[in-house]
Amino acid sequence: MRVMVLVKATEDSEKGLPPQEWMDAMMAAMGRFNDELREAGILVMADGLKPSAQGKRVAFDGPHRTVIDGPFPHPRELVAGFWLWDVKDMEEAVAWVRRCPNPMMGPSEIEIRPLYERADLGAA
Template structure:
């Protein structure tokens, strides 16, 4: 089962506040554990939404919207792509993750569609 693990943005991440070196080291160790377990497929952090753009679709019309975007808690600051046996394994790994932000934060786990889901 493939899952996208989404680190939700915070006010701090949207202000481009950089993590402390010890927090980066802890996350690096966690990523090393994911690699060693054969779970990690990809991981990266995203720049704040002020660097981003959205394209809104309405029929044939396209409208480009410049960031930053409102509702910080609905934004994503980083992600992992994991291959796990089931959602319980994904939850177990997320519980072991160091807090990805300096204060309160959330991580969302979403399964990807597999070909068997579409048949």
């Protein structure tokens, strides 16, 4: 089962990089965690995203396209980073997320979403 593990953004993460000392400690802890994921054979890929101020959205309405410049409102609804994992089930994914270092300086959330598999799509 493949899952996308989404690190939700915070007001702080939308401001850009945190203090260097905290960043060094977090990157070291996250590096160790990613090594464990790799050794367990579940890590497919992982990366962090720059703040939404550096992003764009494209809104679709029939044939029309509208480009919207960041930053985007509601930081806690945005994504700051992600992993793609290949796990046996959702319970294994939850167990791994429980072991994850807090990716933010304060309170944060990580969302786990299963990817569609070919079998989910039927004959389509």
